[in-house]
Amino acid sequence: MSCFRYARQASFWLASAALLASSQPAAAQGQVTVYCSILEEQCREGATMFERATGIKVSMVRKSTGEVYAQVKAEASNPRGDVWWGGPGEPHLQAAEEGLLDEYRSPKLAELHDWAQRHAEQSKFRTSGIYLGALGVGFNTEMLKKKGLPEPKCWADLLDPAYRDEVQIADPSSSGTAYVFLATTVQRLGEEKGFDYLKALHKNINQYTKSGIAPVKATALGETAIGIAFIHDMLTQKLQGAPINTVAPCEGTGYETGSVSMIKGGRNAEAARRFIDFTLSPEAQNINAKLKINSIPSNRNAELSPDAPKFSEIKLIDYDTPRWGSPAERSRLLKKFDTEVKALPR
Template identity: 50%
Template structure:
């Protein structure tokens, strides 16, 4: 089935109905890259011709806000992708429904752990490490030193060269915030972020936007999940991917059924289907360089090797909790966002 897409609210993309009248429907929020989202919908509708999908693409923070705003009258059935922290907050807030998929035994431990932490209100669908991608041509032209560590990003020579997303809208940026707090301590992390702000040219809405800007030559470096930087390299842009020397956090991209969904049965069909090995093996064709959650699925040859990256013991339970997440975002708004460089 052909998916027709049209831009709606900033950054959002919706798949318009292309199925026959009377078919069952599924209202889906997708928080991954739009190409991946569209591929998922295309594959699903091809194998489930009796279910049509209305898909809207939103970043993780925007998706959480939409689900929360619609709590009394849900317009969404299923939320797929995006960092796990807002999924966990939605679970803690009672916005998502309990569901133990029969596919759980096929998943990697970190995916199952995400389900257990949430009381089976979410589940892991992929994983990826945090880092950055920098434009090698810009760095060479300007004589900039390759940044290998978080500390290197404070180099005054990088003033105006770095982009990162706003953690209110972006799960990538919230993971960065939570990662730095866990590495440095909260006060020290906010002191670091205040210093980093001097080098930030823009706080974007989308988590992957900073490295796309770097790929286009609009910035020198983007702080992103490493797989998003890899995707730019694979497309031929002069982007090199770095994992910070001090250690870094990672995401467990997640999926959640919405409490009170209008189409819960259709949502469960998609939920079980997308956890399958065959579906996850297709994702690299759409530029997905994350690590898939199904134990038998094969990651792309371009995917970062997590075993070679110094990963912190990221505390998903604490930093995905509603109270902790709200407190960190409020502090960021007060101390960083309110003073952010234009």
């Protein structure tokens, strides 16, 4: 056998052995079950990237933030999920306080912006920040023009009787997006005036959807004239050609700290930790720029889409995420919304 042929075969077997060795830990860990509360496209792309990088099989379930919180709570005695990926931080913080999440200090935390590191510290490292998104209003320009309706500029504008049955938002009990709106309204106006505003707005709501992304897509399709959602989600639809404009309301607005958490008692703890490390990495967060999703990534080394909202140009309130994410406050507000607002006739 020639030296060249021997060396080539040796290289082949060494490479095969290395591949086998690298795949053995992933095979031993089996899979990771991820409850995903970001856009479905992000969920799919992230799962594919992680599987290719690690060999660990991802079982992905896409649900709204409130639905995942309810599922994690219902499964507390027999957890079926390992990771909760995405969605506003308040339900994550509530789950953390209720003992539904495990502490995990990812080595990637040092790479994150200060606001994301503070979010992890506030949760006692039971959840970590992966993106920021400002709440706002999106409107279908063609529908407003066709119906002769003005373009809203402020939260107060949405109470105009001309918008009756023209505004859509999700249900805060099932949607983290809508809960941020509920909490923003209460913080901005005070509880009494805030609920007066919500009752008045109720007259103009055509539907409380299950998912926070539903009003975004309905606005893009012309199924509703106005949607209340995160500005970056509306911008994604605009960049895809939908006749949408967005506005950060003039009075000021709240924002979400998108989060990722490790579910307590999950069956695949090591794989879960590796998946969380992945979500905090630049590679995973660059999915946003790739898919033209314009939230603000938490990793300092991740790409920021040139189309992302400029937070310096948005009037933000000093949104109190830990307060609105506390179990007592969140449960109380949701119950009050159901009984005093959602139950009203329109």
